[in-house]
Amino acid sequence: MVGFFIGTMNPKDWLDEHGDALYRFAMQRAQNEEVASDLVQETLLAAWKNHTSFSGESSVRTWLIGILKHKWIDHLRKEIRQRNQAEIADGDPTAWFDPQNGAWLNQPHQWRDDPASLCQDDQFFKVLKSCAEALPDKQQLVFEMREFQGLESDEICKVCDISSTNLHVLLHRARLGLRLCLDKNWFK
Amino acid sequence: MKHSCEKISVLISEELERELTLVERISMHFHFLMCGACKHYNDNIQKLHRIFKMRLKKKYQTMTLPSEKRDIIKAALRKETLNS
Numbered sequence: 001m002v003g004f005f006i007g008t009m010n011p012k013d014w015l016d017e018h019g020d021a022l023y024r025f026a027m028q029r030a031q032n033e034e035v036a037s038d039l040v041q042e043t044l045l046a047a048w049k050n051h052t053s054f055s056g057e058s059s060v061r062t063w064l065i066g067i068l069k070h071k072w073i074d075h076l077r078k079e080i081r082q083r084n085q086a087e088i089a090d091g092d093p094t095a096w097f098d099p100q101n102g103a104w105l106n107q108p109h110q111w112r113d114d115p116a117s118l119c120q121d122d123q124f125f126k127v128l129k130s131c132a133e134a135l136p137d138k139q140q141l142v143f144e145m146r147e148f149q150g151l152e153s154d155e156i157c158k159v160c161d162i163s164s165t166n167l168h169v170l171l172h173r174a175r176l177g178l179r180l181c182l183d184k185n186w187f188k
Numbered sequence: 189m190k191h192s193c194e195k196i197s198v199l200i201s202e203e204l205e206r207e208l209t210l211v212e213r214i215s216m217h218f219h220f221l222m223c224g225a226c227k228h229y230n231d232n233i234q235k236l237h238r239i240f241k242m243r244l245k246k247k248y249q250t251m252t253l254p255s256e257k258r259d260i261i262k263a264a265l266r267k268e269t270l271n272s
Contacts, residue, residue: 011265015258023253028244037257041264048268102192108229115235119242147240153205164206172201179232 009060011048018061022068029072029149039075043068069155076159080141096176106180111187124186131181135174142167143174193219193226200230204237 022043026036046067047054054063098105118124132140132148142160145151151159157167199208199216208216220227253261 011269012262015261015265019253019258024248024251027251028248037253040253041261044261044265045268048265097194102194104193104225107225108232110228111232111235115238115242119239119246150244168202168205171205172198175201175233
């Protein structure tokens with residue numbers, strides 16, 4: 001049985017058949033060509049080294065994407081360790097609401113623009129990016145992973161080694177800050 | 189107001205991260221009936237989330253692995269498979 005899989009498993013075929021899909025997945029997360037292609041290479045090498053562990057229950061692509069996810073998480077962990085994000089404090093949410101009755105201090109208004117046209121608007125994304133960069137570091141980091149890179153909550157918790165409660169608080173604060181920044185700089 | 193806007197705003201964000209309980213959903217939508225600010229906040233946050241999703245999909249769906257990168261990977265694979 002194992003022989004059968006080795007026979008049909010050739011890393012060069014994987015690259016031909018799944019290279020673009022792996023690269024897209026890596027680019028979406030890393031948003032950097034060098035990092036993304038390194039991740040694809042590491043994934044294929046790791047897949048080759050462990051090809052006997054491929055059970056054949058999932059498709060080759062699903063299996064490869066699974067390995068890529070792990071490689072990406074390893075990469076992020078390293079990066080976070082380097083940036084030493086863990087120590088950085090995050091913002092105070094009490095500034096958003098009246099401490100007496102919990103009502104909005106700065107009331108949100110309706111945004112009229114249509115999401116479909118905004119998502120094609122590079123100017124809007126520039127404003128969005130600079131608003132995100134103005135957030136406290138920890139909020140910015142998790143918010144970018146969640147929304148700019150499209151990671152799922154549980155992936156972010158694993159990478160940053162935080163609880164889901166902690167993540168939810170950070171995302172909540174990030175959304176409060178980002179929304180107000182967009183209100184002032186775009187939807188005015 | 190039974191539920192303060194501060195508490196509702198937490199639920200609005202968490203709805204994007206986890207499944208809210210029935211009670212949470214009802215209290216949130218009931219609050220929206222009385223509070224325009226929270227309803228707008230919910231619309232803003234949902235809209236933003238949708239924009240990000242659409243952008244990700246659009247930006248990456250046609251991307252391909254550059255051929256020079258492909259060659260580098262191919263060489264690395266060849267070296268590795270010959271070694272084993």
